Amino acid sequence: MTGTPAPGGAEAEVRLVLASASPRRLDLLRQIGLVPGQVFPANIDETPRHDELPRPYAERLAAEKAAHVAGQIEGPALVLAADTVVALGRRILPKTEDEQTARACLERLSGRRHTVFTAIALRPTAAWAEGRAGSRIVASTVTFSRLTPVQIDALIAAGDWQGKAGGYAIQGHAAAFVRFMSGSYTGIVGLPLFETAQLLRGQKGSWLS
Numbered sequence: 001m002t003g004t005p006a007p008g009g010a011e012a013e014v015r016l017v018l019a020s021a022s023p024r025r026l027d028l029l030r031q032i033g034l035v036p037g038q039v040f041p042a043n044i045d046e047t048p049r050h051d052e053l054p055r056p057y058a059e060r061l062a063a064e065k066a067a068h069v070a071g072q073i074e075g076p077a078l079v080l081a082a083d084t085v086v087a088l089g090r091r092i093l094p095k096t097e098d099e100q101t102a103r104a105c106l107e108r109l110s111g112r113r114h115t116v117f118t119a120i121a122l123r124p125t126a127a128w129a130e131g132r133a134g135s136r137i138v139a140s141t142v143t144f145s146r147l148t149p150v151q152i153d154a155l156i157a158a159g160d161w162q163g164k165a166g167g168y169a170i171q172g173h174a175a176a177f178v179r180f181m182s183g184s185y186t187g188i189v190g191l192p193l194f195e196t197a198q199l200l201r202g203q204k205g206s207w208l209s
């Protein structure tokens with residue numbers, strides 16, 4: 001299934017490949033009527049470089065995910081990858097895989113403003129010469145209210161922190177503590193839809209109207 005609305009011609013054979021293991025990203029694409037022809041998670045080293053700042057880190061990882069997958073796909077395809085990073089000033093908060101790390105993130109984020117960067121990268125495979133590589137990055141601001149120890153316990157118990165940048169999900173229980181946000185809600189969840197649509201409209205063929 002190509003899943004693209006390309007009207008006939010060579011572009012109809014070009015698959016959109018989502019280079020992501022994130023079910024949120026797939027759901028977000030579907031929200032705007034795009035069903036990727038293939039989902040192919042990128043397996044790259046996500047360790048930040050020494051002194052790497054959050055914005056270039058997100059940009060680098062999205063580009064590396066797209067390049068990694070584009071190099072493994074046969075035939076004409078357009079690969080879309082993204083990376084979401086939660087930043088407290090110059091500090092990159094981890095993608096949390098255990099309760100202790102998630103708790104430490106929530107304690108840091110409590111009562112403070114932070115930034116969520118989501119970078120997206122589009123990369124055509126070698127077999128699609130007419131495709132154009134492109135990238136965007138979106139910075140959003142989120143302020144949590146001050147979190148009590150009981151509230152942090154409840155967020156940990158809810159489990160939304162698993163595999164999430166900064167140890168929370170704005171689409172989950174943490175929404176009850178978001179005092180302020182600006183930027184891109186879909187970007188915070190993992191795929192900024194306005195910017196993704198803009199990049200896809202810039203491709204040859206009509207991926208989106």
Ligand SMILES: Cc1cn([C@H]2C[C@H](O)[C@@H](COP(=O)(O)OP(=O)(O)OP(=O)(O)O)O2)c(=O)[nH]c1=O
Nearest residue numbers: 020021022083084164165168169170188189190
């Ligand atoms: C801040 C925040 C992050 N997240 C998610 C988005 C991303 O899935 C994840 C950050 O990790 P990423 O490394 O961006 O993505 P991933 O490992 O989940 O998937 P892949 O690399 O295969 O595309 O955190 C939310 O779902 N809600 C939020 O509010």
